[in-house]
Amino acid sequence: MYLTKDEEALLRGEEGEAKRLAMEILVALGDIYGAERMVKVDSVHISGTSYTSCGDAGIHFLSRLVRSGAKLAVPSTLNPVSIPLNRWRELGFPERLAAKQLEILSLYKLMGAAGGYTCHPYLVGNVPRYGSHISWAESSAIVYANSMLGARTNREGGIGALASALVGLTPLYGYHLAENRRATVKVEVEAELIDALDYSLLGYAIGELIIDGVPLIAGLPSQAGLDELKAMGASMATSGSIALFHALNLTPEAGLMKDEGLPKLTIDSSMLKQVREKLSSNGGLTVDCVALGCPHLSLSELKRIASFLEGRKVKEGVRLWLFTSEGIKRLGEEAGYVDIIEAAGGRILTGGCVVHTPLEEIGVEVLATNSAKAAHYCLSLHEVKVCIGSLKECLEAALTGRWVY
């Protein structure tokens, strides 16, 4: 691929070993994918930050970068980690895991990462503009940035995104180019969509059918909001590897798409029911953990949860874990939502992720969630039973300790 004089100098190591290594990674990726040149990025989001993903190898590598004086060139947020940063000790997370995890975060901090520890960086200050080139990892954030914001990113891995953060560049290919952002299939939605759960199931069904195309989705209600579309996108990137969708009248690039000649498929309520059955155990179970916030909860979701819980009590012995970012929690405190939730026995967890939580070590056996993504990964990565339901069904399970759906 073509490199400018400045980029060649970086690759020769003239600005230090960390930037040389970053350039070597980006040039290799660019060559593999057939990029003609690099493009500047103005926003990065880095995944693979949890100790359960990168392990001791990650600590070793980050330490090496820090020792060589590495500093991030672009404002960069970080993905959630293996422990809820605000209350891991109180909830009985293992000390050894926490120590390793905190070491990783301190290494990122030394390089100038902005933290955030969330899968919704776009809600807490890392907000790329329409059409801008960015380098994001974390599949749910990628699909949100591409589809909802019209920013342009490929599906970066954690190390590729870190390399971009070090030099402020990414190879120009894939979803950075307009021709690759065109819809490849039209999806007609005939299913009834009421709760965010329905959107989560819909996204999962679309991902299973399309795997890695760009769907143009018609038939979504005009009131579908951030929470619903965030849930839908996260699921598409779970069952498939979708990085971009267009939804008619809802997303910024949808109006540019032509649907002539596109293959069509239709999704109805029975298909959503099938996904729900596949990802969920039957009723009659005793639930010991209700986990909401995959992707991390928004302010409006915190409000809905607070409204439901006001004046009620979570059943003794049931954990109600609400995963979000520190930024959204602060807003929720100001608004009074957090006090209501905590008084009812709910626990707001910041910086953590249900999927990366060592559920077995903490003693979780039956987990309820409203997220197809959380259900999918908890079933494949953990030895737990999973129940999937709407926000209201999950909160009712937290009050009764029973799953009846």
Added chain:
Amino acid sequence: MGLLSLELRGRVVSKGRGVGEALVSKKPLSFFGGVNPKTGLVIEEGHSLKGYSVKGKVLVLPRGKGSTVGSWVLYELSINGLAPSAIINLEADPIVAVGAIIAGIPLVDKLNVDPFEVIENGDMIEVMAEGRVGVVRVHKGG
């Protein structure tokens, strides 16, 4: 070194030099879940290389597959002194490419001759991945 030497050329994906015995599989390998980073042994069920050590070998594979955590497995192998000395791919994939670069393992792909036609297990292979064009020397019967 052996009776016959061949010289092949390919694209440099990860720079460096490495020498070792060839370990060949036409089946892609996932480093995450497929290779134990603490022993260097291939553990993927049903894989033709199962039970072999990758330590010091020149791996000849079509490409990698599987989770992005695979990059970290290559890095951990190298910290533990168990890394392959080089990798030859038909076409490199991003997971193995990134892992090889951070671990300092030379990687070349897109050779001018199909490596599966000319390289067999046990051949002694030299990989010189410097600049843009990499050179692979195959010593048969090594």
